[in-house]
Amino acid sequence: ENEKLKRIEFGFNTHYLNEADKNAKALEQINVDNFYKVRAFEPFTDSLSENLSLLISKIKFIQNYDFELMLSLSDFIWKTDLDTTKRTVSESNRKFINEALKYTNRFPPNDENAYKLFLKTVMDSLQKNDCLKSMHFEIGNEPDADRYFWGNAEDWKKVVVLISDVLKSYNVPFSCCGFSSDLVFLKSDERAPFIDYINSAEFTANTNFS
Numbered sequence: 001e002n003e004k005l006k007r008i009e010f011g012f013n014t015h016y017l018n019e020a021d022k023n024a025k026a027l028e029q030i031n032v033d034n035f036y037k038v039r040a041f042e043p044f045t046d047s048l049s050e051n052l053s054l055l056i057s058k059i060k061f062i063q064n065y066d067f068e069l070m071l072s073l074s075d076f077i078w079k080t081d082l083d084t085t086k087r088t089v090s091e092s093n094r095k096f097i098n099e100a101l102k103y104t105n106r107f108p109p110n111d112e113n114a115y116k117l118f119l120k121t122v123m124d125s126l127q128k129n130d131c132l133k134s135m136h137f138e139i140g141n142e143p144d145a146d147r148y149f150w151g152n153a154e155d156w157k158k159v160v161v162l163i164s165d166v167l168k169s170y171n172v173p174f175s176c177c178g179f180s181s182d183l184v185f186l187k188s189d190e191r192a193p194f195i196d197y198i199n200s201a202e203f204t205a206n207t208n209f210s
Helices: 017-032 052-063 091-100 112-128 153-168 192-198 201-206
Strands: 012-016 037-041 068-073 135-139 174-176
Touching (some): 012 017, 017 052, 052 068, 052 112, 153 192, 153 201
């Protein structure tokens, strides 16, 4: 578009943040091979959303390899008061969601102000511990997939505005949303609103596309 060249940057995904130390051998090899960008997601699992010092230690573990870390804000405060029976999800996903809720929460925040305050507390801790200088943030991880976001496109729009408002105040680079390839290759009525959102001025006003 507009004859502008795109810069492609290569990196590695390290899975859940709370499992960072399990990737030590892989991270060492990535470092030796002169790659310096890695990504981790779901930073607010049960072991981390209630223990910010542990969350910081996991981030520092990755950064100690001199990596730039892209942290995907792809889950929310672990404990949720939402009744899963009231959510519009397929029956086949119901069992998975109930199992996953034992360690993570991918429902949109039921209390937006509480989540915003929580996220500010996290960002303050990252800033205080000098982590932000080599971090990028991504809002989401495959939000168009039922397995990774238990809401719809309207819920997701609110999430993007909520998180981007916080990130902007810390002057850190961020993008959105790590959509699945199925968004394009397996189009559906459920995914169509996500595509409409990507193409809207509302999207470009709040974030860059990842």
